[in-house]
Amino acid sequence: MLKNRVWLLQKQIMDKICDVRIVDCLESSYIKPYRMEYKQNGRQRVWDLCKVHDSVACIVYNSTRDRLLFVTQFRPGVYMNRCSSVNGVVDTDRYPGSLGLTLELCAGITDKDKTVEQTMQEELEEEIGYHVPLDRIQKVTAYRSGVGTQGSKQTLFYAVVRDEDRTSSGGGNDSEGEMIQVIEMSPSEAQSVLMDESIMRPPSLLFAVQWWLANHASKFAAKEAADK
Amino acid sequence: MLKNRVWLLQKQIMDKICDVRIVDCLESSYIKPYRMEYKQNGRQRVWDLCKVHDSVACIVYNSTRDRLLFVTQFRPGVYMNRCSSVNGVVDTDRYPGSLGLTLELCAGITDKDKTVEQTMQEELEEEIGYHVPLDRIQKVTAYRSGVGTQGSKQTLFYAVVRDEDRTSSGGGNDSEGEMIQVIEMSPSEAQSVLMDESIMRPPSLLFAVQWWLANHASKFAAKEAADK
Numbered sequence: 001m002l003k004n005r006v007w008l009l010q011k012q013i014m015d016k017i018c019d020v021r022i023v024d025c026l027e028s029s030y031i032k033p034y035r036m037e038y039k040q041n042g043r044q045r046v047w048d049l050c051k052v053h054d055s056v057a058c059i060v061y062n063s064t065r066d067r068l069l070f071v072t073q074f075r076p077g078v079y080m081n082r083c084s085s086v087n088g089v090v091d092t093d094r095y096p097g098s099l100g101l102t103l104e105l106c107a108g109i110t111d112k113d114k115t116v117e118q119t120m121q122e123e124l125e126e127e128i129g130y131h132v133p134l135d136r137i138q139k140v141t142a143y144r145s146g147v148g149t150q151g152s153k154q155t156l157f158y159a160v161v162r163d164e165d166r167t168s169s170g171g172g173n174d175s176e177g178e179m180i181q182v183i184e185m186s187p188s189e190a191q192s193v194l195m196d197e198s199i200m201r202p203p204s205l206l207f208a209v210q211w212w213l214a215n216h217a218s219k220f221a222a223k224e225a226a227d228k
Numbered sequence: 229m230l231k232n233r234v235w236l237l238q239k240q241i242m243d244k245i246c247d248v249r250i251v252d253c254l255e256s257s258y259i260k261p262y263r264m265e266y267k268q269n270g271r272q273r274v275w276d277l278c279k280v281h282d283s284v285a286c287i288v289y290n291s292t293r294d295r296l297l298f299v300t301q302f303r304p305g306v307y308m309n310r311c312s313s314v315n316g317v318v319d320t321d322r323y324p325g326s327l328g329l330t331l332e333l334c335a336g337i338t339d340k341d342k343t344v345e346q347t348m349q350e351e352l353e354e355e356i357g358y359h360v361p362l363d364r365i366q367k368v369t370a371y372r373s374g375v376g377t378q379g380s381k382q383t384l385f386y387a388v389v390r391d392e393d394r395t396s397s398g399g400g401n402d403s404e405g406e407m408i409q410v411i412e413m414s415p416s417e418a419q420s421v422l423m424d425e426s427i428m429r430p431p432s433l434l435f436a437v438q439w440w441l442a443n444h445a446s447k448f449a450a451k452e453a454a455d456k
Binding site for chain 2: 013014016017018019020021022023024025028029030031033034035036037038039040041042047048049050051052054055074075076077078079080081097100102104109140141142143144145146147148149150151152153154179194195196197200201202203204206207210211213214
């Protein structure tokens with residue numbers, strides 16, 4: 001399972017990273033540091049925080065092919081956590097872009113005047129190339145990411161899709177500079193990802209896969225057996 | 229299950245929040261914004277990031293009392309995500325401190341010259357008051373938090389404890405200003421937390437609980453049945 005890592009080998013383009021420089025971030029539309037001063041039970045306290053956007057994510061199951069659908073992309077934060085810079089310059093021969101490739105749920109930030117369901121629908125179409133009617137985008141739960149420093153909310157959805165829902169090969173919004181690839185996995189491959197820390201993946205994906213295995217995998221396995 | 233929310237009602241002290249002010253964060257030991265400039269497949273890109281510490285977390289099962297152990301604390305980031313400020317001032321009558329109370333795994337940042345296991349051991353003793361020998365702190369996996377903006381690594385552990393391991397009531401490191409309370413839940417109570425988004429909890433807790441239910445709950449249930 002995943003031994004060939006075909007899904008990583010495919011990504012020779014998106015991990016072709018060079019000319020990496022680390023510079024100051026003086027102002028940003030995405031990262032807003034701030035400090036909260038407060039009294040807790042009469043005691044003065046200070047906490048440093050970073051405001052980021054809320055987001056949506058979806059675990060997607062293609063029932064035509066019995067595959068869970070994920071995305072992979074190059075994530076600068078993960079990359080920088082795994083390498084060092086000298087005077088702001090990163091040696092990309094020593095630290096190849098593949099260090100920053102992640103496996104993630106189809107997801108996106110909620111920065112537009114849309115409902116979370118509409119945002120999720122848009123991301124499903126943009127990132128993985130499936131048009132999913134709103135009534136098939138089922139809410140699972142919502143949780144809080146980065147409770148120590150951010151506390152932003154991510155709403156998790158579940159969608160069952162079929163091949164006929166596919167409208168494109170996905171890949172993200174090119175005008176926004178997104179470079180994303182769809183990754184399909186059998187349920188057992190996805191299960192093996194849970195304990196494989198050599199694959200960079202967020203805890204939201206681990207929960208979503210584990211939740212799907214506990215609540216939905218057997219249903220489809222039973223159906224498949226009955227169809228035979 | 230959890231209907232009385234006893235564990236929330238107990239926390240009248242830690243959510244007694246007042247005099248909340250939002251100010252600029254010009255320099256911080258915890259939050260370091262930076263910008264990465266790079267070329268991806270020849271195309272110039274920019275990504276804004278925030279460096280935070282790596283961390284450890286542990287799902288703890290007390291086999292003496294058949295309870296999973298968590299912590300609750302006031303989290304400024306979660307609180308601020310749920311309220312508004314006017315000229316930097318938050319109206320705490322309108323937005324009570326209870327909005328920022330979270331349910332979390334026993335966890336901590338790795339900012340000292342110690343192994344992740346040693347850091348976890350220290351946090352278990354400080355936060356929940358159990359001394360757990362290193363050989364009983366079992367690694368589950370590691371994952372990447374905040375892949376969009378941070379990419380930091382959290383290593384997840386599992387520990388089975390018994391009442392006789394308890395050395396204190398926990399509560400965190402008072403000199404570091406921590407105010408933490410231990411929360412005990414039956415496995416079925418913990419399961420009900422998975423889908424209850426009115427409880428502020430991170431995806432790491434959701435994964436850890438779901439993982440424990442899938443891999444360990446039946447073992448203890450079987451033992452309990454055999455003991456009767």
